[in-house]
Amino acid sequence: MKKYRFLDEYGTFYLDNPESTNILYFPLANESGVMSCVTPYLGGDSKIGQDYFWLEPVSIENLHNNRSTRNFWVNIEGYGPWSATGVSARQQLKVFSKDKEETVLEAGILWHRMTRYNKDVKIKATVTSFVPCSKDTVELMEVVISNLGSGDLKFTATAAVPIYGRSADNIRDHRHVTSLLHRIKTVDNGVIVNPTLKFDERGHRKNEVLYGFFGSADGVNITGFYPTVAEFIGDGGNFEHPEAILTDHVKPVPSGYAVNGYEAMGGIRFEEICLKPGEEKAFYLVLGYGNDEKELIYTAEKYLSKAGFHKALGESKEYWKSRVNIKFETGNKEFDNWMYWVTFQPILRRIYGCSFLPHHDYGKGGRGWRDLWQDCLALLIMNPAGVREMILNNFGGVRIDGTNATIIGTKPGEFIADRNNITRVWMDHGVWPLITTKLYIEQTGDIEILLEEKEYFKDAQIYRSDKKDLDWDPEQGSLLRTKDGEVYKGSILEHILLQNLTAFYDVGEHNHIRLRGADWNDALDMAKERGESVAFTALYAGNLSDLADLIDYLTEKTDIKAVNIAKEIEMLLNFDPEHYDDVNKKKEVLNAYNQQCQSYISGEKKAVDCRELSDALRRMSEWIKTHIRKKEWITNSDGYSWFNGYYDNNGRQVEGDAPSGVRLMLTGQVFTVMSGTATDEQIHKIIEAVDKYLYDEKVGGYRLNTDFKELKTDLGRMFGFAYGHKENGAVFSHMAVMYAYALYKRNFVRAGFKAIESLFRHLSNFEKSKAYPGITEYINDKGEGMYHYLTGSASWLLLTVLTQMYGIKGSYGNLMLGPKLLKEQFDDEKKASVSFTFSNKKFKVTYYNKNNKEYGDYKISEIALDGKNLSGLIQIDKDLIERLDSEKVHHIEVWLI
Ligand code: G1P
Numbered sequence: 001m002k003k004y005r006f007l008d009e010y011g012t013f014y015l016d017n018p019e020s021t022n023i024l025y026f027p028l029a030n031e032s033g034v035m036s037c038v039t040p041y042l043g044g045d046s047k048i049g050q051d052y053f054w055l056e057p058v059s060i061e062n063l064h065n066n067r068s069t070r071n072f073w074v075n076i077e078g079y080g081p082w083s084a085t086g087v088s089a090r091q092q093l094k095v096f097s098k099d100k101e102e103t104v105l106e107a108g109i110l111w112h113r114m115t116r117y118n119k120d121v122k123i124k125a126t127v128t129s130f131v132p133c134s135k136d137t138v139e140l141m142e143v144v145i146s147n148l149g150s151g152d153l154k155f156t157a158t159a160a161v162p163i164y165g166r167s168a169d170n171i172r173d174h175r176h177v178t179s180l181l182h183r184i185k186t187v188d189n190g191v192i193v194n195p196t197l198k199f200d201e202r203g204h205r206k207n208e209v210l211y212g213f214f215g216s217a218d219g220v221n222i223t224g225f226y227p228t229v230a231e232f233i234g235d236g237g238n239f240e241h242p243e244a245i246l247t248d249h250v251k252p253v254p255s256g257y258a259v260n261g262y263e264a265m266g267g268i269r270f271e272e273i274c275l276k277p278g279e280e281k282a283f284y285l286v287l288g289y290g291n292d293e294k295e296l297i298y299t300a301e302k303y304l305s306k307a308g309f310h311k312a313l314g315e316s317k318e319y320w321k322s323r324v325n326i327k328f329e330t331g332n333k334e335f336d337n338w339m340y341w342v343t344f345q346p347i348l349r350r351i352y353g354c355s356f357l358p359h360h361d362y363g364k365g366g367r368g369w370r371d372l373w374q375d376c377l378a379l380l381i382m383n384p385a386g387v388r389e390m391i392l393n394n395f396g397g398v399r400i401d402g403t404n405a406t407i408i409g410t411k412p413g414e415f416i417a418d419r420n421n422i423t424r425v426w427m428d429h430g431v432w433p434l435i436t437t438k439l440y441i442e443q444t445g446d447i448e449i450l451l452e453e454k455e456y457f458k459d460a461q462i463y464r465s466d467k468k469d470l471d472w473d474p475e476q477g478s479l480l481r482t483k484d485g486e487v488y489k490g491s492i493l494e495h496i497l498l499q500n501l502t503a504f505y506d507v508g509e510h511n512h513i514r515l516r517g518a519d520w521n522d523a524l525d526m527a528k529e530r531g532e533s534v535a536f537t538a539l540y541a542g543n544l545s546d547l548a549d550l551i552d553y554l555t556e557k558t559d560i561k562a563v564n565i566a567k568e569i570e571m572l573l574n575f576d577p578e579h580y581d582d583v584n585k586k587k588e589v590l591n592a593y594n595q596q597c598q599s600y601i602s603g604e605k606k607a608v609d610c611r612e613l614s615d616a617l618r619r620m621s622e623w624i625k626t627h628i629r630k631k632e633w634i635t636n637s638d639g640y641s642w643f644n645g646y647y648d649n650n651g652r653q654v655e656g657d658a659p660s661g662v663r664l665m666l667t668g669q670v671f672t673v674m675s676g677t678a679t680d681e682q683i684h685k686i687i688e689a690v691d692k693y694l695y696d697e698k699v700g701g702y703r704l705n706t707d708f709k710e711l712k713t714d715l716g717r718m719f720g721f722a723y724g725h726k727e728n729g730a731v732f733s734h735m736a737v738m739y740a741y742a743l744y745k746r747n748f749v750r751a752g753f754k755a756i757e758s759l760f761r762h763l764s765n766f767e768k769s770k771a772y773p774g775i776t777e778y779i780n781d782k783g784e785g786m787y788h789y790l791t792g793s794a795s796w797l798l799l800t801v802l803t804q805m806y807g808i809k810g811s812y813g814n815l816m817l818g819p820k821l822l823k824e825q826f827d828d829e830k831k832a833s834v835s836f837t838f839s840n841k842k843f844k845v846t847y848y849n850k851n852n853k854e855y856g857d858y859k860i861s862e863i864a865l866d867g868k869n870l871s872g873l874i875q876i877d878k879d880l881i882e883r884l885d886s887e888k889v890h891h892i893e894v895w896l897i
């Protein structure tokens with residue numbers, strides 16, 4: 001059975017024969033912009049952005065199709081050429097035979113080591129790859145060749161990595177023409193490519209990024225270079241069978257050679273060496289990006305030695321360890337190590353965005369609005385410094401009509417006006433900012449953030465993108481102004497109010513919020529006119545009451561009795577509750593509001609009494625919940641009940657019995673549970689229905705929906721996907737984890753655990769999931785984990801395990817402890833711990849369950865902080881936390897009886 005083994009507590013793992021699984025890739029990156037990925041054959045790519053790919057860009061199918069890898073050839077006397085990375089025609093022929101070379105992968109957070117052994121010559125190659133955590137934009141490789149035989153091993157080594165050196169767009173568009181831009185030269189220890197232009201027919205620009213490949217080995221001279229692909233592979237050859245390696249017809253060129261206008265090659269030939277039995281030789285290689293030649297060479301040289309390479313490797317390992325500052329210790333070491341990777345994943349998504357790994361072959365970097373906010377959840381838990389700023393910046397993307405910018409720039413808080421007529425509103429977008437801001441306030445107690453002022457985003461889209469503002473002049477910039485031309489600012493509270501209030505009025509014919517472009521499920525994108533998302537209507541209801549709670553807390557904490565908001569918003573608050581049932585009246589209100597703020601806003605503010613405000617929000621919230629309970633609770637012919645989550649573009653309820661079978665979607669259950677719309681009694685029923693129709697152990701748990709067996713063009717493209725894949729009925733981790741979160745939140749702990757446990761069991765079973773440790777975006781029909789690393793589910797899983805399962809969370813800056821761990825989650829000594837940072841202080845909480853009790857039967861009897869009993873408390877007060885030493889780890893011991 002194929003299985004990885006963890007080697008420590010920091011996610012380091014070991015896997016035999018990884019190249020016998022096709023879809024594996026591993027991220028290597030730093031925070032200075034390098035985004036690489038490597039496969040077991042040292043394939044994959046490397047880039048610092050859409051326009052700057054060092055290696056040819058790859059998407060998943062290229063991983064087996066592309067011969068442009070980071071190859072390292074060893075031409076062995078008496079045997080012939082051998083690839084240290086396994087990428088030679090001769091080695092490839094053996095992969096299905098008993099002569100397949102033995103290989104092993106050892107990898108940890110952002111380092112990757114492949115070892116390959118050839119028993120014919122008794123040669124071993126160990127290739128270690130990583131990207132240093134420094135500001136340098138380089139990827140590094142160490143290739144150690146060892147002689148494990150009993151005789152001398154004589155060989156000539158050649159590093160051979162093709163340099164693509166241009167934009168991903170040119171992979172098909174002007175691939176050849178862009179090679180004509182290449183200015184290639186050889187220097188003492190490598191090959192440098194300096195393309196003249198960044199090719200773009202809309203306007204070519206001067207290129208400013210150089211690509212260099214450098215090598216060195218202690219005491220071994222470089223005898224020459226192969227700077228072009230054509231010369232290296234030769235006529236009739238290819239990268240697995242290159243003429244320069246297989247024959248001695250192609251002579252390497254010396255340093256100082258220049259050649260222009262060809263596909264470039266990082267080919268470095270070393271002089272012949274001889275290893276005695278037991279001896280080894282290390283070669284150091286750098287794939288570097290730079291803005292000028294000198295700087296590029298200088299940077300590379302730092303890493304071209306054993307000392308330089310290993311110092312950087314050690315520092316990088318320590319650095320990433322310090323970034324992953326949450327560590328779980330349950331009774332299951334596999335789970336703890338797997339969670340270590342999950343905890344790291346949100347950092348990866350910050351670096352790569354939602355693009356730039358082989359499955360993520362869309363987008364050009366950056367993240368969408370909802371991902372931006374949800375990734376903040378994990379950040380808040382791991383590294384809260386700077387999150388306040390980030391939250392404030394992000395609110396700058398909200399439009400005055402409650403929608404938001406969809407194009408997000410690269411700088412913090414930069415939103416780009418849409419000038420291309422793409423008018424799309426995702427109806428869920430307004431819901432996420434409050435969820436993140438609420439967690440921020442709970443963790444820090446910083447309720448005053450609600451009173452901070454921020455601008456609004458402005459572009460041509462008005463009336464929630466139903467109309468274009470013909471008066472908008474792009475030259476005036478993308479900030480909302482008053483009639484007098486002043487930039488308008490409103491409080492964060494006002495921004496949140498607008499996002500949630502406008503949604504309340506933006507209803508379809510069944511009085512649920514319109515689906516518009518789609519909701520969380522991007523693939524529900526074909527019901528723009530009449531579609532409604534009951535699922536997210538429920539979540540907005542939860543938001544409205546949460547916001548009411550925050551406002552109450554604001555008045556309690558600060559004595560503020562009234563808040564100033566734009567006078568236009570008053571009409572959204574004063575709407576007569578008698579008319580909540582009236583769809584047309586709601587539309588009229590929204591229309592009137594939109595009319596008032598289409599091009600400008602008056603700038604006048606109105607003081608609103610906080611108590612009245614929170615009462616109004618609670619009224620709306622309650623109305624929605626009751627409405628959904630009354631209208632959307634369905635019971636099918638088999639006697640199962642759940643909530644209908646959607647209306648299609650023909651205005652029809654989507655879920656329930658259908659001639660083709662039962663139609664049930666998980667999303668509608670998740671958010672009715674999470675928001676408090678579903679009653680406890682209904683949750684019991686939901687769990688039964690979901691277990692019956694969506695649970696499938698062989699694919700890791702809860703599917704996103706049942707098989708509709710219909711190409712529902714009145715709902716979305718998801719029905720075009722084969723069933724069991726991605727948004728059509730796969731186990732979609734994000735929703736499965738949010739299901740767990742919702743259940744834990746409502747204290748349905750056993751059911752919540754089941755959702756997480758099934759995902760973990762499946763994904764950590766390599767034989768089935770074919771995935772390295774961590775959570776993948778989804779699990780397909782065959783049980784394979786798909787779209788590795790970059791998924792919002794990681795943030796939610798971290799949040800669920802820490803704040804729900806371990807019950808460790810902020811309560812307005814105080815630290816609350818309320819474990820929901822099951823009996824089997826405690827270790828042999830009946831304890832479970834977690835290390836984490838809260839309020840800039842380091843903590844380790846240990847729960848002792850000496851009497852081996854089940855959740856529900858135990859309660860907290862005592863808490864001690866650093867050995868001192870805190871009698872009668874179930875939380876650690878903010879003031880006490882503030883006085884603690886920031887350097888040391890503080891131990892909180894909690895006894896359960
Ligand atoms: C991805 C997207 C997310 C979207 C989801 C469903 O999920 O990033 O915005 O809501 O697909 O369409 P993720 O990979 O983040 O879990």
